[in-house]
Amino acid sequence: MPHHDAVQYDFDTPPDRRRSHSIKWSRVAGRDVIPMWVADMDFAAPPPVLQALQTQIAMGDMGYAAPWPSLMSAIVDGIARDHDWNIDPDWIVLLPGVVSGFNLACLLAGEPGDTVATLTPVYPPFLSAPHNAGRKLVRSDMVQDGAQGGRWVCDFDDLAARCTSRTRLLMLCNPHNPVGRSFSRAELSQLGEFAVARDMLICSDEIHCGLVLNPNTPHIPLATLSEDIARRTITLMAPSKTWNIPGLSCAFAVIPDAALRRRFQRAAEGLMPHTNVMGLIATEAAYRDAHDWRLALLDYLRGNAELVQRSIASMPGIRTTPVDATYLAWLDCRELPKEKTQNPMAFFEANGVLMSDGRDFGAPGFLRLNFGCSRTLLNEALTRMQHAIAHI
Ligand SMILES: Cc1ncc(COP(=O)(O)O)c(C=O)c1O
Known part of the structure; x- marks a missing residue:
């Protein structure tokens, strides 16, 4: 059970970051690509912070x-x-x-x-x-x-x-x-x-x-x-x-x-x-x-993390591990068919989802997925990934 009133904060309707100066979203400007790379979340900062x-x-x-x-x-x-x-x-x-x-x-x-x-x-x-x-x-x-x-x-x-x-x-x-x-x-x-x-x-x-x-x-x-x-x-x-x-x-x-x-x-x-x-x-x-906001955020992120686990489990060729902390999932894509996915980042970007390239972290064949976003957007990104894999 959540220890607070999670509906007090609305993580489902984040600000439109396409119109902001966000690094994350400017990389996909003018393209139908969901950015799930750099580590910030698509949510507005907590109300007490904005007020201050x-x-x-x-x-x-x-x-x-x-x-x-x-x-x-x-x-x-x-x-x-x-x-x-x-x-x-x-x-x-x-x-x-x-x-x-x-x-x-x-x-x-x-x-x-x-x-x-x-x-x-x-x-x-x-x-x-x-x-x-x-x-x-x-x-x-x-x-x-x-x-x-x-x-x-x-x-x-x-x-x-x-x-x-x-x-x-x-x-x-x-x-x-x-x-x-x-x-x-x-x-x-x-x-x-x-x-x-x-x-x-x-x-x-x-x-x-x-x-x-x-x-x-x-x-x-x-x-x-x-x-x-x-x-x-x-x-x-x-x-x-x-x-x-x-x-x-x-x-x-x-x-x-x-x-x-x-x-x-x-x-x-x-x-x-x-x-x-x-x-x-x-x-x-x-x-x-912003203590309450953090607790509400954690509830929301737990839901997102579970969705990522379930969804990735249904994608042949990708494996991941449970996320104890962070809003980042580490995806092992080394078993995807090689012909089309030599470069997994480019493959998923071409299919509408931009993630961080494991090579930058010292691990070729891996991707980092940032799930700090609305459930709706996350669902859409995971669905795009499923389709991309189904049509290799
Ligand atoms: C582990 C870790 N350290 C540091 C940073 C960045 O910190 P700062 O922006 O305060 O330099 C990040 C951002 O993603 C991070 O994940």
Whole structure:
């Protein structure tokens, strides 16, 4: 049973994004193609967020903003309420984006030429961040665990074999984009202990933590696992994915260790712009006043995730795994007949559905489907995919 009045919010009639400046929809401008790629949702931002932004607009003040106490306590209280993590406001470093945050973390990883490990497939900017910082990337491919419904898990033997004494940073994505995992306490402990044993830094991108759909796998912030793990961890969070405000460029790092925090801040000096006033206003309203909206959203997304699972199960040649978290489904298209689907992204785009190409995530033959949209649009996209496969 939903724990609130889900009809209070209407996710069935989203704004018409064809007429907006959306990246997602402008790629399909003038074409009958449903965009299910870049990770934002087609829903309007939560009413309290829009209201807070409107109040600021009415004041007319678009100057530089200094973070204020009720903003910081909205973040602190929201993280305690949603993730059972009590953080000190001093641990928070505001950022204009999570991607900036993990690129900065790479600059702190040992010396140029040292390596940064990550679990692949993964959100594409993870693959370039080490290089941007003059470090090298170490990829460890996740494997599917039959005992866990085919869910993707870390292959610890592989990870250990690939890391050397020059691997100075472990970059994690939890919940994981694109495989949709919300990692268990046991898995996270093993990853954290792995980094402790090798005296590595950890950067934990938890941007999707508010989007856990599976009640059996609640989000566990990595830094809550032990003191040893916390003092080497840079956690990155943001209101952007959960409350659908990524265009407002607002995020933050949580860094409990004062020395590590100072190194991170020093690396940012002169490079990181101020967080913008509208993003900060929206952040406060999202964490403090849009809790009900988030719960209603999760109910809606659970319905969409079930529809995706059912529908993909009826498509020969495509396999997927249950989505614990995120509004992203990871589709294994490697068994589609090769003649016409050498490039699965191009095949489905030609048939009216645009998804993200697995190659960008380090996994050719896969697609990422964004189901953060109205049920009607999702149904239409899945029907187009079924037809496309039936007529290969
Ligand atoms: C795992 C992950 N990290 C970071 C981002 C982007 O963060 P930002 O826009 O704050 O740089 C995304 C967006 O899809 C993401 O999925």
